[in-house]
Amino acid sequence: MSKENWILLLFVLLLICLPLTESRFYVFLGTDILIFGLFAVSLNLLLGYTGLVSFGHATYFGIGAYTCALLMKKASVPFPLAFAAAGALGGISALIIGFFCIRLTKVYFAMLTLAFSQIVWAMAFKWNSLTGGDNGFVGVPFPQFLDSNVRYYYFTLGVVAGSLFLLRKVVNSPFGRILTTIRENPERTKFIGIHVKLFQLVAFMISGIFAAIAGALFGIFNHSVFPDILFWPASAEVLIMSLLGGIYNFFGPVVGAAILLFVRMQVTSYTEHWPVILGFTLAFLLFFFPGGIMGFLQGRFPGLGGKR
Amino acid sequence: MILGVEKVKKSFDGFVAINGVSFSIPKGEICSLIGPNGAGKTTLFNLITGHLPSDEGKLTFKDVDITGRPPHQICRLGVGRSFQRTNIFPRLTVFQNIQAAVLAHRGKSFTFFRPVDSFFQEETGEILERVGLGEYAQMVSGSLSYGFQKQLELGIALASEPELLLLDEPTAGMSVQETHQTMEMIAKITREKGLTLLFTEHDMEVVFSISQRIMVLYQGRLIAEGMPGEVRNNPEVQKVYLGEGR
Numbered sequence: 001m002s003k004e005n006w007i008l009l010l011f012v013l014l015l016i017c018l019p020l021t022e023s024r025f026y027v028f029l030g031t032d033i034l035i036f037g038l039f040a041v042s043l044n045l046l047l048g049y050t051g052l053v054s055f056g057h058a059t060y061f062g063i064g065a066y067t068c069a070l071l072m073k074k075a076s077v078p079f080p081l082a083f084a085a086a087g088a089l090g091g092i093s094a095l096i097i098g099f100f101c102i103r104l105t106k107v108y109f110a111m112l113t114l115a116f117s118q119i120v121w122a123m124a125f126k127w128n129s130l131t132g133g134d135n136g137f138v139g140v141p142f143p144q145f146l147d148s149n150v151r152y153y154y155f156t157l158g159v160v161a162g163s164l165f166l167l168r169k170v171v172n173s174p175f176g177r178i179l180t181t182i183r184e185n186p187e188r189t190k191f192i193g194i195h196v197k198l199f200q201l202v203a204f205m206i207s208g209i210f211a212a213i214a215g216a217l218f219g220i221f222n223h224s225v226f227p228d229i230l231f232w233p234a235s236a237e238v239l240i241m242s243l244l245g246g247i248y249n250f251f252g253p254v255v256g257a258a259i260l261l262f263v264r265m266q267v268t269s270y271t272e273h274w275p276v277i278l279g280f281t282l283a284f285l286l287f288f289f290p291g292g293i294m295g296f297l298q299g300r301f302p303g304l305g306g307k308r
Numbered sequence: 309m310i311l312g313v314e315k316v317k318k319s320f321d322g323f324v325a326i327n328g329v330s331f332s333i334p335k336g337e338i339c340s341l342i343g344p345n346g347a348g349k350t351t352l353f354n355l356i357t358g359h360l361p362s363d364e365g366k367l368t369f370k371d372v373d374i375t376g377r378p379p380h381q382i383c384r385l386g387v388g389r390s391f392q393r394t395n396i397f398p399r400l401t402v403f404q405n406i407q408a409a410v411l412a413h414r415g416k417s418f419t420f421f422r423p424v425d426s427f428f429q430e431e432t433g434e435i436l437e438r439v440g441l442g443e444y445a446q447m448v449s450g451s452l453s454y455g456f457q458k459q460l461e462l463g464i465a466l467a468s469e470p471e472l473l474l475l476d477e478p479t480a481g482m483s484v485q486e487t488h489q490t491m492e493m494i495a496k497i498t499r500e501k502g503l504t505l506l507f508t509e510h511d512m513e514v515v516f517s518i519s520q521r522i523m524v525l526y527q528g529r530l531i532a533e534g535m536p537g538e539v540r541n542n543p544e545v546q547k548v549y550l551g552e553g554r
Contacts, residue, residue: 166421174411174419174427181408184397191357192409193383193468194417248399 015157019150029265031153033258034160035217040241040253041167042210047239048247049171050203051183052102055110055235056117057211059097060090062230064212065219066124066131069140072220079143083216090212091205093120098204102197105186114232121230136226140219156217163210168250170206179203240282246292255293309371310335310472310504311356316365318355325351327528328365333472333521338498338505340515343525344548349508350392352525353476357389358382369472388470390461392477392508398450402441405449405460407432409467432467438497439463455486462494466501473498475507479514487511491518516540 001009018030039061046052064086071082097116104112124131131137146152170176178199181189186196219225228234237260245256260278267274289296309332318326325348333339341349354360356367358379367375374382383389397405410428411417419427436442439459444452449460458478465473478494479487491509495518498505509515515522515536522539524532532542539545 169421169423172423172425173421174416174424177404177408177411177424178417180400180404181397184399185395188391188395188397188464189408190379191383191389192412192464193380194412195378195380199417 012157012161016154019153024149027149027153029262031149031156031221033254033261034156035214035221036238036241036257036261037254038160038163038217039211039214040238040245040257041164041250042207042214043238044242044247044250044253045167045171045179045203045207045210047242048249048252049176049183050179050200051186052200052204053106053110053239054101054113054204054207055232055239056097056113056115057207057238058230058232058234059113059117059120060094060208060211061215061218061234061238062120062124062225062227063093064090064215065225065229066137066215067212068216069137069219069225070130072143073137073140079146079220083213086216087209087213090215091209094208094211095201095205098201098208102200102204114235117230117232117235121227121232124227124230131225131227134227136224138224140223140225142220142223152221156221159213159217163213164254167206167210171250175199175202240278242292244282244285244292246294246296246298248291249294249298252292252294259293309333310369311506312366312368312371313352313356314366314368316352316355316367317363318351318360319363324528326355326362329525329528329530330365331523331530331533333504333506335471335504336502337520338495338518339507339521339523340519341506341508341523341525342512342515347525348528349525350476353389353474353508356382356474357387383468383470386469386471387474388465388468388472389474390458390465390476390478392480394454394457394461396449396457396460396464398448400449401445402447402449402452402460403432403436403445406435406463406467409464410435413468435463435467438466440493455482455490458482458490459493466497470503472504472506475505477508477510479509479511484511487514 015030019027043054043057046054067089068082068086071077071085072079077085101109101112101116125133127133142152146155178189178194182196182199189196215229218229241256241260242253243256244260245254246252264274267277285292291299311333313332314330316326316329329352341352343349351360355362358374358377358381361376366373369382369385369387372385374385397408407428410431414428416427433442436445439462441456441459441463444456449457452460462475462478475494479490482490491514494505519536521534522536523530524539524545526548531548532539532545
């Protein structure tokens with residue numbers, strides 16, 4: 001086993017031990033970080049690996065959250081089925097929206113992802129009878145077999161670890177390598193015989209599936225879903241997490257999510273000027289550590305998995 | 309005929325870049341396309357490889373109509389190309405650059421769950437040796453010198469095992485000595501692999517020494533085509549091209 005895998009195993013063991021602290025706060029924060037870590041990694045499949053800046057990734061997270069919660073509460077669908085349906089619907093909607101978005105490039109691509117995400121947000125916001133509109137969709141219970149915070153934490157840990165395991169396999173596969181050539185040089189990639197748009201679309205879909213899985217976890221975790229999670233600042237936040245942690249490292253976005261959520265929780269208990277602090281931090285980071293935290297660490301300790 | 313170009317036309321906003329060009333290239337020949345700057349050489353390459361759609365005319369590769377087909381399909385049929393300005397995958401290593409092209413060519417690019425490192429080590433290494441980059445395999449390609457990047461581009465093109473290779477100024481920006489070495493290498497690979505080569509080049513000495521056939525493009529029209537001796541003595545070519553001291 002490689003050094004990187006040993007470190008990961010150790011890390012997972014530590015996470016398994018987390019509830020032993022018997023701190024509700026850490027279990028809560030741990031669950032939150034795991035969910036957003038998966039969300040940010042799913043975005044980074046597009047951002048860091050394929051070179052597509054999606055500005056509407058909250059869409060798939062939100063679709064996952066609403067799908068799972070609505071199916072459970074309104075249609076009494078069993079949790080495992082509702083959960084799977086959330087991932088599937090996330091993938092299907094990403095396929096449809098992606099089909100249009102990948103026709104454009106660069107800033108036009110980003111704007112189109114934003115436009116679609118605002119359409120989906122508006123639907124959730126206005127469709128009172130289904131989603132509860134602005135008041136949100138509340139009272140979603142934990143599934144029976146996961147009826148405590150600690151159990152739900154373990155479930156989240158299992159799902160996120162499994163998802164990251166699969167995603168890591170994908171980025172280190174031939175398919176993943178072709179995605180990086182598209183990031184580096186889409187024109188040249190065409191001339192090695194690759195149907196670039198098709199690869200971008202598949203990446204978009206995979207990304208949507210895992211974002212929706214993260215969203216489904218999040219909805220149940222909060223026992224409620226609000227249209228806010230579909231609004232554009234949510235898309236911006238996950239972008240910031242990825243950039244903060246480092247987009248050229250597989251686990252960079254997880255690190256970014258962990259730091260952002262932890263620091264935000266600390267800072268907001270002292271001051272309400274969190275966005276100002278975040279803004280300055282981000283500007284500082286982009287100037288002095290453009291590779292994010294993991295990019296910086298990787299430069300110092302080359303052993304930290306230089307997989308691009 | 310491996311490549312057929314028939315009455316091809318292309319204009320950009322009223323400017324006629326390629327004005328009814330026709331020629332064909334027999335299998336196995338080394339051909340060059342020359343002409344002053346702005347004659348339309350790169351545009352013609354872009355039309356043949358599907359980078360740009362042509363306005364009129366017909367393109368065939370091995371008797372298959374390729375007019376209007378997208379670049380990746382034309383590449384798959386067996387047309388490889390390199391670019392005038394270097395066009396590589398800069399953050400990837402030299403090895404990964406070539407390996408990606410081999411993966412695409414061998415139809416393994418839709419493999420999701422097997423580690424990429426286990427694929428085509430030998431094949432990739434062979435190509436690296438062939439273009440003289442064996443010892444730089446693990447370097448980040450963007451940090452290579454300009455000349456080596458050009459060689460890498462050639463390697464990427466070769467990795468698709470093309471039958472027809474289009475090289476757009478493969479020696480642009482190289483010294484006289486590097487130019488000669490590179491062209492010798494290209495000619496050697498072409499003969500060994502039995503490829504058909506069409507290239508553009510500014511160094512006339514190189515052009516006339518290795519080409520079996522030369523085509524001269526001027527203001528979007530083909531003004532001469534033939535063996536080096538014929539082209540050299542063509543009065544129109546001398547007037548518009550060679551006479552200008554290139």
